[in-house]
Amino acid sequence: MPHSLRTFLEAIDNRMLHIHEPVDPLTQVGYLCSESQGPLMFHNMPGFDDWRLTDILIKDREGQAAAFGLDNANEVCPYLAEQMATKRGKSVMVDDAPVKEVKMLGKDVDLHALPIPQHSHGDGGRYLGSGITITKDPETGIRNEAIIRMMLTDDPQKATFWMAARHNYAHYMKYVEKDEPMPMAFAIGLHPVYEIMSNWSGKHEDFDELEYGAGILGEDIEMIKCDTIDLEVPAHAEVVIEGLVHPRDRAPEGPFGEFTTFGAGAEGPAPVFQITGITHRKDPIFRHMQATWFTDHQPLITLPMEATYYNRLKETHGNTNILDVFVPPWASQFMMIIQMEARWDGQVRDTLMSALSGPNLHVKVVIAVDEDVDIYNAEEVLWAIACRCDPQTMAHIVPNTRLHPLDISIPQVREDYTVMRVGGKLAIDATKPPTWRPEDRQKFSRVRPMGQGDDTVAKLVEQVRVKR
Numbered sequence: 384m385p386h387s388l389r390t391f392l393e394a395i396d397n398r399m400l401h402i403h404e405p406v407d408p409l410t411q412v413g414y415l416c417s418e419s420q421g422p423l424m425f426h427n428m429p430g431f432d433d434w435r436l437t438d439i440l441i442k443d444r445e446g447q448a449a450a451f452g453l454d455n456a457n458e459v460c461p462y463l464a465e466q467m468a469t470k471r472g473k474s475v476m477v478d479d480a481p482v483k484e485v486k487m488l489g490k491d492v493d494l495h496a497l498p499i500p501q502h503s504h505g506d507g508g509r510y511l512g513s514g515i516t517i518t519k520d521p522e523t524g525i526r527n528e529a530i531i532r533m534m535l536t537d538d539p540q541k542a543t544f545w546m547a548a549r550h551n552y553a554h555y556m557k558y559v560e561k562d563e564p565m566p567m568a569f570a571i572g573l574h575p576v577y578e579i580m581s582n583w584s585g586k587h588e589d590f591d592e593l594e595y596g597a598g599i600l601g602e603d604i605e606m607i608k609c610d611t612i613d614l615e616v617p618a619h620a621e622v623v624i625e626g627l628v629h630p631r632d633r634a635p636e637g638p639f640g641e642f643t644t645f646g647a648g649a650e651g652p653a654p655v656f657q658i659t660g661i662t663h664r665k666d667p668i669f670r671h672m673q674a675t676w677f678t679d680h681q682p683l684i685t686l687p688m689e690a691t692y693y694n695r696l697k698e699t700h701g702n703t704n705i706l707d708v709f710v711p712p713w714a715s716q717f718m719m720i721i722q723m724e725a726r727w728d729g730q731v732r733d734t735l736m737s738a739l740s741g742p743n744l745h746v747k748v749v750i751a752v753d754e755d756v757d758i759y760n761a762e763e764v765l766w767a768i769a770c771r772c773d774p775q776t777m778a779h780i781v782p783n784t785r786l787h788p789l790d791i792s793i794p795q796v797r798e799d800y801t802v803m804r805v806g807g808k809l810a811i812d813a814t815k816p817p818t819w820r821p822e823d824r825q826k827f828s829r830v831r832p833m834g835q836g837d838d839t840v841a842k843l844v845e846q847v848r849v850k851r
């Protein structure tokens with residue numbers, strides 16, 4: 384059976400919290416998703432009787448391990464790095480698909496009928512933040528996927544959207560150049576590996592992000608033609624929204640509470656999506672991605688980023704021993720923690736510089752620690768900064784570097800241009816001396832309390848650890 388949102392939900396049902404009380408997706412879902420520590424399914428949404436809504440599927444390493452079929456949560460980054468370096472999948476066309484079971488076409492299109500929430504107070508409206516956005520390069524015919532934000536308007540057949548200046552945007556610019564409408568579709572509710580890989584932003588000349596995800600899942604992804612535009616969409620999605628982007632249409636978009644936890648950053652006139660069709664499954668499940676602090680929103684982007692950097696940083700000096708890379712969701716994608724073992728002096732600094740000038744603009748603060756520091760525990764990382772780092776020689780600010788368009792702590796280059804910010808980046812070396820100086824390194828070993836490693840006290844240790 385092809386991997387789908389439903390096969391994944393079945394596999395994690397033991398962790399799912401099913402909520403049967405009535406909940407309003409427009410005004411109440413945001414906070415519940417924001418606070419949830421695990422997967423949620425809302426079964427009762429007044430006004431959206433046929434629908435269910437799910438979120439918080441891959442917020443932490445445990446959820447991510449489940450998506451990749453791994454038992455050990457700490458293997459997620461190295462595993463994905465290996466998969467991304469070696470796997471490429473493909474797509475196949477099919478004639479019939481679950482996503483075509485119910486159709487609203489032409490005049491019948493009503494985007495408002497979907498349980499699309501408002502995420503945060505202050506948002507410009509209800510926002511679709513979970514749609515895999517599909518466009519096609521008009522010259523090469525290669526598709527691109529990314530998850531971008533789309534704002535509902537008073538018109539149920541019109542929405543506005545914001546695109547960072549990457550691949551979909553390049554397609555859009557080609558259509559603007561030709562002065563022709565761009566076909567675009569949003570696919571909602573796929574297996575999380577497809578969602579994760581849709582956020583990968585590397586170079587791809589003869590495949591697309593969905594095919595990349597298919598390779599990692601070990602299958603071909605089944606695609607089907609749209610009903611109203613010339614484009615293909617995943618057959619096993621829960622919902623597909625089809626439409627056209629006319630090259631000269633503009634309308635207000637934003638504010639939107641983003642992964643930064645700020646509403647500001649990209650508001651302004653934006654392109655308009657004229658919706659020509661919506662198709663979905665019977666008994667549809669709406670996959671929401673709440674966009675506030677530490678939800679699925681952050682790891683969806685940082686997962687392919689962590690794996691890409693894991694592979695990239697290993698190439699520092701030809702072969703650096705990178706053990707793990709973590710972009711903590713609680714730091715909103717702008718901090719990277721690298722666990723590594725340095726052999727030579729200078730190797731950590733070079734690795735940090737590599738991280739600061741990598742493919743993503745997100746990385747503003749980068750911290751390197753050793754193998755004995757748990758990079759998933761902020762207290763451990765802060766201990767290493769406090770006790771293994773001389774700020775005079777081991778912390779560096781690199782000025783005049785390009786940073787993420789939504790990082791409002793960094794100045795814009797031009798007042799009228801929201802996608803270009805230049806400022807400083809911070810590198811912190813919180814590692815021990817390298818392994819070629821073993822005596823110096825030894826002094827920075829952490830002491831172990833008496834009894835650690837003694838099997839007979841192991842059970843008591845579990846008891847004393849419980850907070851009381």
Ligand SMILES: [Mn+2]
Pocket residue numbers: 527528550583584585587592
């Ligand atoms: Mn791309």
